[in-house]
Amino acid sequence: MQRFAQLLDRLSLTPARNGKITLLAEHFAAVPDPERGLALAAITRDLEFTTAKPAMIRELVSRRCDPVLFALSYDYVGDLAETAALIWPARHGANRPPELAEVVESLQGASRAEAPALVEAWLDALDATGRWALLKLVTGGLRIGVSARLAKTALAAYGDKDVTEIEELWHGLEPPYDTLFAWLDGHGEKPVSAAKAPFRPVMLATAIEEADLQTLDPQHYAAEWKWDGIRVQAVSEDGVRRLYTRTGDDISHTFPDVIAAMDFEGAIDGELLVRDGQGGVAPFSDLQQRLNRKTVPKAMLNKHPAFIRAYDLLVEDGKDLRRAPFAERRKRLEAFVAAVPNDRIDVSALVGIESWAAIDALRADPPDPAAEGVMLKRWDSAYVPGRPKGPWFKWKRDPFLVDAVLMYAQRGHGKRSSFYSDYTFGVWREGEDGDELVPVGKAYFGFTDAELKQIDKFVRENTVERFGPVRAVTAGKDGGLVLEIAFEGLQRSPRHKSGIAMRFPRVSRIRWDKPAAQADRIGFLEALLEERFAPGRS
Structure with a gap:
């Protein structure tokens, strides 16, 4: 020990x-x-x-x-x-x-x-x-900055193996992994995966940069929408059906409705989403209600029906397609999904590429609020595990910005346990007794170590109330700290006092120069929500 x-x-x-x-x-x-x-x-x-x-x-x-x-x-x-x-x-x-x-x-x-x-x-x-x-x-509170993927990478380094080999074996192994270590030590044969419908390591994209656009030919790439759900791999082989996250976690038990719809023989790479009442894509918050559950009530299955929007076809009827070019895999995918007898699996639509400028305009203002931008994939690219530079790019829409006032702070975990690093922030609205701040989000990253120390100092010197580990700080028209918050999206939320919840908020910068009274108002976010994120917007 x-x-x-x-x-x-x-x-x-x-x-x-x-x-x-x-x-x-x-x-x-x-x-x-x-x-x-x-x-x-x-x-x-x-x-x-x-x-x-x-x-x-x-x-x-x-x-x-x-x-x-x-x-x-x-x-x-x-x-x-x-x-x-x-x-x-x-x-x-x-x-x-x-x-x-x-x-x-x-x-x-x-x-x-x-x-x-x-x-x-x-x-x-x-x-x-x-x-x-x-x-x-x-x-179960091991917050030490080591993901399962990083641990497998360390195993590969220890045994001088390819991490892909370890990931493909992983779901057929059990602690304490004696056969795995025997193989890595050179004392035993490579374990034969006992897992049916195994996970295949996913291929990831890199963020595109302006310099990339100067050297890339748009005719060499396919473009498709990047959807705001969670990346999954749906595998149905030899009578076994499993649904994995991009890191290989088995979430089949949480999505029995999707598992029941996987009436095929193969492996699909795609995005897990939830449908809204009109048959479109619901906000991520609806999907979030179904995540990390051991059991899902029938009412929730009916209210938030999940489905897969397919991106790629990895295996078809026992044939591994990962070395085939994307153009071939895409053609096979369309025919493969068309043969599935239900509406729980569809294909992510391609976007026509006339020029990078045209794609730039589309990714900056997608026609569906659930689209985060576009994905660019070379037509000749194989499906390579990891994040190779060049074959696939993600081109997300620019984040939205709001100036908000710090209201509450809480200590972090691990190496941040001595710092106030989790921040709740709000914007102004008109209340019964004049303007008041209402919380609109919480962020715990985006700032540098130096900025963390600056905000922590502000919290300690401006605490006005204590609620267990939480500190309420000075936040009013006459004093307060303004944070510029970057976020990816907005959605209605009756659970929040403001009625709005943010998607992926993070601290963009500290506005030492801006008085708290000049922070944004709730009307700004409400207008943005209606204009850019309302369901059915086109």
Whole structure:
């Protein structure tokens, strides 16, 4: 457990991607089975403990220390695992620190009544870093800046393999991945994927730049709309149907209506969307209501019917098409989808390319508010996993901007746990007693480290109220901090006081020069919503 704790600690403090890969590869080389495989499973979120929840941790800490002290400490630190690890008063004479395998095996076999005693004994036996790692592990809160894809990239670096090979094997493997490590170590054969309807690593696009347009011939590219949903891969092979995200997460259980409609033999790359009441594409917020659910009520299935807008055909009747040129795959895709006997799968329409200027005008003002811009794909491009430069480009519409006033701030997680880095902002509207600010969004990225320190300083010096870990700051006509917010879209939201929710808001810059009284008003966003994002706009 101590080695796992040291790994997590170093990963959380290492911002560079290559640095994280090196740390993981070194850990895989130094730590034996099954410890390294369990560490990998924890990082890729493939371990789950149903008997250990945050409420249990709070209960354990409340037995050992003054609850008021814990509440004040938690309020300051902003992270449950970190607070509990630091404040825990360990008892002398505790047993040896547990190994990671011992923790995993014991908790997975424990009942809900047995789990607290196990966790309490381990907390006594570990130091502060070990306690932090233990609590992160058992509550599933491993926010250390390592995605499942990055962990697989580290495996590839460790074993000198192509990450694509590992991704295509992944869904047929189980923790602690003994056969995988044996292959990577050169001591065993390459595992044969036991997964039916496996995930194929996706091909990604790069953002186009002005310099690219000067060198590219529009006749070499197909253009299609880029839709505002989530990228998925729908695989139906040998009687097994699965729906994957772009990172390979299986979300089949969340979209049974889509799974039922996958009456084909092959693998489709596309966008998961939800239909509105008129048969068009609903706002992303409707799709969002269906994400991350273990079960979906029938009423929600009827209210927000999901469907796939297909981009590409990877496999057809057992034949792998990924090496074929896009022109051929596209032709096959159209015929393939036409043969599917339902309306849950359609094909993303192509956009005629007359010139880059014409495409620029279309991507800047798409005819459908659910279109984020256009995708450009070379007609002769193979389907290559990763993000190769040149074959595919994404050309999104420019973000919209609004000047908003900072209203609330909350501490972040991980390396940001000591900074106020999550910001809620609002715009002006006319209230019963004059102008008032109403929240329109929340952002936690877009700013530099230097700007983070500046905003954090403002929050600490201008806090007017405290609500647990949240701070309300000075925000009025006579004082306040204006943030220029960039966002991708707007939608109606009865859950928000303003009636509006933003899509992908982020801090574009700090407007130190602008008085809070001159920030934008809600009417600006309402007009923009009606003009650019209203359903059925054409």
